[in-house]
Amino acid sequence: MKKQLRYFLLGAILLMAVGCRDRLGRDDAQSNELYYANMFGANVMRSYYLWNEEVSDGIASWSYDDDPIAKVNEIRYKDDRWSMMTDDIDSFMDSVNGTGKTFGFDFELYMGSEERVIMVITFTYPDSPARKAGMKRGDVVIGLNGRLMTLDNYATVITEALEGDQLLLSCQSGGAYNLTAVVMYEDPILLCTSFEHAGRKVGYLHFTSFTAQAALDLPKAVRSLKDAGVQDLVLDLRYNGGGYVLTEQVLATLLAPEEAVLSGQLFSTEVYNKEITEEVGNDPVYFSTKIDVSMTDEPQMVDVSGDILSPEHIYALVSPYTASASESVIGCLAPYVGITVIGEQTHGKFCSGIILPAQSWYQTLGSQLSAAEVKRALSAVPNWGIYVMISRFADKNGFTLCAPKGILPDYKAEDTIKSGVELGDLQEPMLATALKLIAGEQPQQRPAARPGEVPVRLSKPGPERPGRFRFHLN
Numbered sequence: 001m002k003k004q005l006r007y008f009l010l011g012a013i014l015l016m017a018v019g020c021r022d023r024l025g026r027d028d029a030q031s032n033e034l035y036y037a038n039m040f041g042a043n044v045m046r047s048y049y050l051w052n053e054e055v056s057d058g059i060a061s062w063s064y065d066d067d068p069i070a071k072v073n074e075i076r077y078k079d080d081r082w083s084m085m086t087d088d089i090d091s092f093m094d095s096v097n098g099t100g101k102t103f104g105f106d107f108e109l110y111m112g113s114e115e116r117v118i119m120v121i122t123f124t125y126p127d128s129p130a131r132k133a134g135m136k137r138g139d140v141v142i143g144l145n146g147r148l149m150t151l152d153n154y155a156t157v158i159t160e161a162l163e164g165d166q167l168l169l170s171c172q173s174g175g176a177y178n179l180t181a182v183v184m185y186e187d188p189i190l191l192c193t194s195f196e197h198a199g200r201k202v203g204y205l206h207f208t209s210f211t212a213q214a215a216l217d218l219p220k221a222v223r224s225l226k227d228a229g230v231q232d233l234v235l236d237l238r239y240n241g242g243g244y245v246l247t248e249q250v251l252a253t254l255l256a257p258e259e260a261v262l263s264g265q266l267f268s269t270e271v272y273n274k275e276i277t278e279e280v281g282n283d284p285v286y287f288s289t290k291i292d293v294s295m296t297d298e299p300q301m302v303d304v305s306g307d308i309l310s311p312e313h314i315y316a317l318v319s320p321y322t323a324s325a326s327e328s329v330i331g332c333l334a335p336y337v338g339i340t341v342i343g344e345q346t347h348g349k350f351c352s353g354i355i356l357p358a359q360s361w362y363q364t365l366g367s368q369l370s371a372a373e374v375k376r377a378l379s380a381v382p383n384w385g386i387y388v389m390i391s392r393f394a395d396k397n398g399f400t401l402c403a404p405k406g407i408l409p410d411y412k413a414e415d416t417i418k419s420g421v422e423l424g425d426l427q428e429p430m431l432a433t434a435l436k437l438i439a440g441e442q443p444q445q446r447p448a449a450r451p452g453e454v455p456v457r458l459s460k461p462g463p464e465r466p467g468r469f470r471f472h473l474n
């Protein structure tokens with residue numbers, strides 16, 4: 001069904017007029033860029049967008065002179081926080097695939113004292129500049145490249161610093177880290193280990209993104225847990241904002257009851273807009289030991305028949321950064337295996353999107369535009385693209401656990417980053433909560449915090465990019 005949907009999206013292009021202005025005489029580069037970016041954006045939103053009927057007036061008012069990035073933000077449906085256009089689709093794809101120039105660390109932002117903003121390191125990737133320099137979870141950074149961060153400037157300071165090749169991080173402790181960016185793959189399987197606890201064999205998998213490569217790597221990682229005789233799995237998704245549906249399917253299959261996989265039971269469904277539903281239905285996904293993870297026309301299969309863990313119980317560690325494919329794995333596995341959710345309320349991204357480069361869209365127009373017009377379009381929008389919501393995902397019963405505002409935890413636990421306790425340490429509060437439950441104990445509930453005791457968490461600069469991607473088109 002994945003390929004059927006893909007070819008429908010490639011073929012179902014009915015070019016619509018945008019705005020009411022005359023195209024004649026607009027041959028300068030900037031005008032061409034706006035013209036073809038807007039044509040692309042308006043047509044994609046009209047054809048594929050999950051809520052295309054609800055925002056039809058906004059699409060109808062789209063002009064060739066609009067700022068296409070702002071226009072998508074303006075007209076998207078009230079429940080949609082994620083659809084976005086970009087004029088740098090290559091960087092967007094790098095972030096989705098876990099590749100690109102990086103210093104190799106993740107962070108959260110908080111209000112400090114005297115209106116200062118502080119950056120707290122959550123984790124570093126193996127073999128990254130940050131890990132090699134000795135950076136660790138809990139480091140508190142107060143300045144980047146010699147600039148202190150305030151409420152007024154922190155977005156600019158962070159964006160400019162992380163876009164460079166050299167980075168000097170000044171720490172609250174008085175120390176500093178001097179890093180040089182490298183191009184590398186940030187392996188999202190951050191930690192996969194097992195240990196004995198309360199007479200049980202426990203597995204711990206910290207997973208940060210559903211990249212395409214992870215679809216190939218997850219079976220080996222989970223197989224190590226199976227070989228160790230793991231009974232209960234602690235699945236740490238607290239920093240996982242989503243990724244490819246195909247990788248989600250691989251992880252879900254590895255964790256589902258083996259009998260459900262072998263009998264090909266229904267894992268999930270997708271609900272599309274009226275036009276796509278008429279063509280592909282509800283696009284059901286069934287468990288299978290052989291999963292097609294192809295991202296191009298070249299077939300690529302993953303065989304998980306010897307790697308299925310089928311844990312007796314899953315303890316999912318979550319936070320507000322847990323989104324999309326992470327939420328779908330939890331929600332769509334829930335009818336099949338007992339899952340206890342620990343942490344904070346999740347992000348609440350209940351829909352799937354496609355990443356569509358403008359180049360791919362214009363190359364498929366065929367006879368609807370002249371060859372000269374297609375050539376001009378390809379030249380005008382070489383790196384434009386859109387991430388557009390096309391469906392709402394649901395479990396086998398048609399229920400979406402994370403809609404509309406996220407999954408509520410069964411047990412609250414704080415991600416106490418500043419304590420410096422490393423992920424996977426048995427004393428780390430979220431993991432420790434899971435271990436208490438595995439041992440049959442009730443976690444100790446902290447008293448309600450008084451005003452001023454809870455640190456104020458700030459949003460990272462840049463657009464939110466938690467995602468669940470059907471596929472991308474090269």
